[in-house]
Amino acid sequence: MFALLTLHILAVTIWVGGMFFAYVCLRPVAASLFEPPERLQLWRQVFQRFFKWVWVTVIVLLLSGHGMIAVFGGFGSIGVHVHIMLALGYLMFLIYGHLFFSPYKKLCSAVEEQRWPDAGEQLNKIRKIVGFNLILGLITIAVAAGGKFIF
Numbered sequence: 001m002f003a004l005l006t007l008h009i010l011a012v013t014i015w016v017g018g019m020f021f022a023y024v025c026l027r028p029v030a031a032s033l034f035e036p037p038e039r040l041q042l043w044r045q046v047f048q049r050f051f052k053w054v055w056v057t058v059i060v061l062l063l064s065g066h067g068m069i070a071v072f073g074g075f076g077s078i079g080v081h082v083h084i085m086l087a088l089g090y091l092m093f094l095i096y097g098h099l100f101f102s103p104y105k106k107l108c109s110a111v112e113e114q115r116w117p118d119a120g121e122q123l124n125k126i127r128k129i130v131g132f133n134l135i136l137g138l139i140t141i142a143v144a145a146g147g148k149f150i151f
């Protein structure tokens with residue numbers, strides 16, 4: 001249980017903390033310092049590194065989360081807050097999967113072929129999706145950590 005919960009929290013920290021840093025800190029600075037070609041190449045390379053880690057965190061969250069549920073004795077033995085976490089978690093995974101396989105892949109090919117307006121359009125989509133998943137992630141953490149005092 002100790003190892004599962006520790007891995008779970010480390011994965012949450014890396015994923016949600018990474019989205020917070022990208023959205024709140026790096027995005028405005030990159031927008032003010034760089035013209036589109038440099039900015040779009042910067043984001044393409046930042047995402048290339050970050051998204052590898054996000055895949056790791058998604059797998060760790062799934063394995064550790066379901067591992068803990070099994071240790072607790074199955075779905076009948078978990079609280080409402082864990083059910084909500086699980087539902088929000090799966091929503092976050094689906095949103096991330098869409099982001100990775102659609103706008104991110106399109107961003108990569110647009111940057112490769114130096115189609116900057118198209119790349120900008122995809123980056124804009126990614127910005128909105130990451131902003132949404134960040135809010136969802138923060139809500140999920142609040143429900144997961146504070147939910148047991150409410151439900």
Ligand code: HEM
Pocket residue numbers: 008009012016061062064065066068069078082085086088089090092136137138140141144145146148
């Ligand atoms: C398939 C997805 C997930 C499953 C099955 C799952 C399952 C679990 C379980 C069983 C616990 C232990 C609950 C307890 O000790 O009462 C837990 C803890 C936690 N989970 Fe998840 N989780 C999932 C996804 C997520 C996501 C996406 C986040 C945040 C973005 C998250 C954040 C947390 C936090 C912060 C805790 C610690 C709660 C505490 O000990 O106070 N989980 N999770």
